[in-house]
Amino acid sequence: MAYTKRNDGRKFDEIRPTEAKAGIIKRADGSAYFKMGKTVAYAAVYGPREIHPKFLQNPKEGKLRCYYNMMPFSSVGDRVRPGANRRAKEIAMVTEKAILPVVDLTEFPNSVVDVFIELPQTDAGTRCAGICAASMALADAGIPMKDMVAAVSIGRVDDKLVVDIDYSEESYEDGTVADIPMAVISRTGEISLLQMDGNLSRDDLKKAIEMAKKACSEIDKIQRDTLKKKYEVKK
Amino acid sequence: MGKLLVEDKTIVTPGEELAEGMDFLPAEGTFRDKDKILASRMGLIHIEGRLIKILRLSGRYIPKAGDTIIAKVTNILMSGWTFDINSSYSAMLSVKEAKEFIRRDADLTKYYDIGDYITTSIVKVTSQKLIDVSMKNPSLRKLTGGRIINVNPNKVPRIIGKRGSMVSMIKNATECNIIVGQNGVIWIYGQPENEIIVVNTIKMIEKEAHISGLTERIKTFLEKKTNKKISIEKVE
Structure with a gap:
């Protein structure tokens, strides 16, 4: 049986209901909340601040450091052991590389900007939600940035390409599934993250990239509107 | 011909297009990409003649000689x-x-x-x-003595006011000694109950700094708290 109708009744090119907030963590220099369907990500930015140990300092420019953490009971499966594991470290690394092209830390030599991403509830697409939250939190912290980053995960369920794949689709059993998380720099349309889990034909990949760009421009609008809303004058 | 794509005193996000053409010049917080001027940080647009500038709303204190x-x-x-x-x-x-x-x-x-x-x-x-x-x-x-509070360093100009009008109003109303550091650290010294009034007033200014009619609101707030009549000094 082919995949003709999505499990949650969405259109094939529709993202999950998305909600965002900026400046929610008081003690952080910048913070954001990003919710995509049932996936929830919080990002907190601290810094620029002095980096220790000192050998990590770079006298030419500041450093960006990301952390990714799924909370113990965040997913539908078993309890996840808290703390960084191999997967979390890799995702933290790709998040960092997805955001790095837009942040400009040349004004802050020898310093570090720390981005902490916490996921209290997950339903696939966590790295994308994390990148979206982190990009908003960095803007909220007043860090110099050339642009903002939005991310979305495109999936192939059986023979259909779907935007913003969720966990029920990821675990589809009547056919093969592929999952392609992508991060897009909004203004230029450059891709700063492209991973693939599963198989995909060349034509499908091309189509997937186009779908991701379209979905990311929607997400970008949500991100920017949310940031502006923080400073809106309340009447 | 140059064209402005945003209004003065609006909030912009990083990467937003601010102006087209070569008639405008990118200043602090903006950069040029071919014939467009773009925002390089989040903040408040400030247009001075041909210059487009972004005033920061958040972020840590940027040290400057003379502060x-x-x-x-x-x-x-x-x-x-x-x-x-x-x-x-x-x-x-x-x-x-x-x-x-x-x-x-x-x-x-x-x-x-x-x-x-x-x-x-x-x-x-x-x-x-x-x-x-x-x-x-x-x-x-x-x-020595008194208390220290931290505020957003980007709101310091509002706490001080035009030629110190805001801070001197608080000083007169509460009879506290106040020193406002450019880095967002404020020292308050006076009667403990008055110190608390000052802290609350400053927190209020910090929260509402970007909304117009601030001085008037702070004046009523102080009058209510201290039961004193306050006159606003006119600054030219």
Whole structure:
């Protein structure tokens, strides 16, 4: 049986209901909340601040450091052991590389900007939600940035390409599934993250990239509107 | 022909297009990409003639030579002190720049000990963000007593007001001594109950700084709290 109708009744090119907030963590220099369907990500930015140990300092420019953490009971499966594991470290690394092209830390030599991403509830697409939250939190912290980053995960369920794949689709059993998380720099349309889990034909990949760009421009609008809303004058 | 794509005094996000054409010039917080001017940080648009500038709304204090700040001693070195100045970097005070002459073998903790707060002014900031401060000004001193609060350093101009109008209004109403550091650290000294009024007033200014009619609102707030009539000084 082919995949003709999505499990949650969405259109094939529709993202999950998305909600965002900026400046929610008081003690952080910048913070954001990003919710995509049932996936929830919080990002907190601290810094620029002095980096220790000192050998990590770079006298030419500041450093960006990301952390990714799924909370113990965040997913539908078993309890996840808290703390960084191999997967979390890799995702933290790709998040960092997805955001790095837009942040400009040349004004802050020898310093570090720390981005902490916490996921209290997950339903696939966590790295994308994390990148979206982190990009908003960095803007909220007043860090110099050339642009903002939005991310979305495109999936192939059986023979259909779907935007913003969720966990029920990821675990589809009547056919093969592929999952392609992508991060897009909004203004230029450059891709700063492209991973693939599963198989995909060349034509499908091309189509997937186009779908991701379209979905990311929607997400970008949500991100920017949310940031502006923080400073809106309340009447 | 140049065309402006945003209005003055609106909030913009990084990467937003601000103007087209070569008639406008990118200033602080903006950059040019071919014939477009784009925002390089989040903030408030400020247009001055042909210049497009973005005023920051958040972010840590950016040290600038000439600023008077409030600093906390974090470490004592062989020939000076280091301070936490609520910024991304720490500041340094050399014994030569201290208020009085200090002998070579003197115990530096006798002058400023770890945890002490001082008012000081920034002399120099290098490209690598090494910050030198000095005490060579009669108004700069060690702060004793009172309380310290931290505010968003980007709201400091609002707390001070035009030529100090806002801070002097609070001072007169509460009979407190207030020193506002450019780095967002504020020292308040007076009757404990009045100190609390000052803290609440400053928190209110910080929260509502970008909404117009601020002075009037602060005036009514202070009048309610202190039961005193306050007149707003007119500043030209």
